[in-house]
Amino acid sequence: MSESAISPDFARMPALRDVVELTKPVTWFPPMWAFMCGVVSSGVSIADNWVFLLAGVALTGPIVCGTSQVINDYCDRYVDAINEPNRPIPSGRVPGRWPVWIALAGSALSLAVAAALGPWVLLATCAALFFGWAYSSPPFRFKRSGWLGPLVCALSYESLSWFTGASVMLGGLPSGTVLAILLLYGFGAHGIMTLNDFKAVTGDRATGLRSLPVVMGIRPAALFACLVMALAQFSVIAILVRQEFNLSAVIVGAFLAIQIALMVRLVSNPAKFAPWYNATGVLLYVFGMLAAALGLGGYI
Numbered sequence: 001m002s003e004s005a006i007s008p009d010f011a012r013m014p015a016l017r018d019v020v021e022l023t024k025p026v027t028w029f030p031p032m033w034a035f036m037c038g039v040v041s042s043g044v045s046i047a048d049n050w051v052f053l054l055a056g057v058a059l060t061g062p063i064v065c066g067t068s069q070v071i072n073d074y075c076d077r078y079v080d081a082i083n084e085p086n087r088p089i090p091s092g093r094v095p096g097r098w099p100v101w102i103a104l105a106g107s108a109l110s111l112a113v114a115a116a117l118g119p120w121v122l123l124a125t126c127a128a129l130f131f132g133w134a135y136s137s138p139p140f141r142f143k144r145s146g147w148l149g150p151l152v153c154a155l156s157y158e159s160l161s162w163f164t165g166a167s168v169m170l171g172g173l174p175s176g177t178v179l180a181i182l183l184l185y186g187f188g189a190h191g192i193m194t195l196n197d198f199k200a201v202t203g204d205r206a207t208g209l210r211s212l213p214v215v216m217g218i219r220p221a222a223l224f225a226c227l228v229m230a231l232a233q234f235s236v237i238a239i240l241v242r243q244e245f246n247l248s249a250v251i252v253g254a255f256l257a258i259q260i261a262l263m264v265r266l267v268s269n270p271a272k273f274a275p276w277y278n279a280t281g282v283l284l285y286v287f288g289m290l291a292a293a294l295g296l297g298g299y300i
């Protein structure tokens with residue numbers, strides 16, 4: 001790691017492209033998708049509220065999610081110096097305490113935008129920022145736990161973003177049915193986050209991170225992840241049927257049936273097929289989210 005990456009160097013401002021890289025734009029999509037599901041589930045006209053829509057997309061994606069990525073990279077800067085030395089911080093392209101100031105500025109901007117969008121959005125944003133800081137930094141550092149780490153990520157990426165989308169459009173608290181479904185999809189995403197840990201089992205063991213594949217073993221962790229994802233979606237289907245959103249329930253059920261077939265292959269060799277399942281089964285999971293949202297919003 002270059003000296004500038006760990007010293008209190010404020011003499012050189014980082015380039016904008018390096019700051020953007022630090023926020024990991026590829027990670028913005030999941031919360032933005034969940035936000036759009038929240039928007040759709042509200043049933044409120046999008047055309048009449050497009051300013052709120054754009055502000056909310058910016059809030060959940062580049063601002064809040066981007067801020068959390070900066071925090072995570074700064075807290076992992078010494079590990080990244082070994083594993084990913086070309087990342088913006090260990091390479092010295094974003095030197096010294098600049099990441100801290102960027103994260104603090106991102107947090108302040110998040111709160112300002114959220115406050116303008118309403119009290120419920122502000123509350124959700126406060127929770128997301130707390131999770132973002134507590135996930136990576138002491139004293140909580142939830143990422144060290146295979147149970148709490150994935151849960152914090154899943155609730156932030158899915159549930160809080162969905163809640164934000166619905167609250168932005170409604171200007172208030174979503175219905176109990178919407179709240180139940182967004183929480184179920186958040187809990188189900190715990191399984192998705194667990195699958196993401198398969199790629200780092202060796203590194204997690206070496207650095208003391210107690211991910212579920214490390215704690216439970218690879219195949220039991222894969223079975224647990226599949227169970228969590230499936231149970232969450234079965235529960236969503238049950239709620240949709242009870243509320244007479246029957247077409248949505250059928251679509252979510254069809255997506256789940258295909259996922260279960262894919263899960264059989266996944267658990268046969270989790271280490272090999274986890275990336276494949278992320279590109280297939282997880283895609284069906286998020287499509288199911290949209291199908292549920294379309295029913296809740298009265299579109300189907």
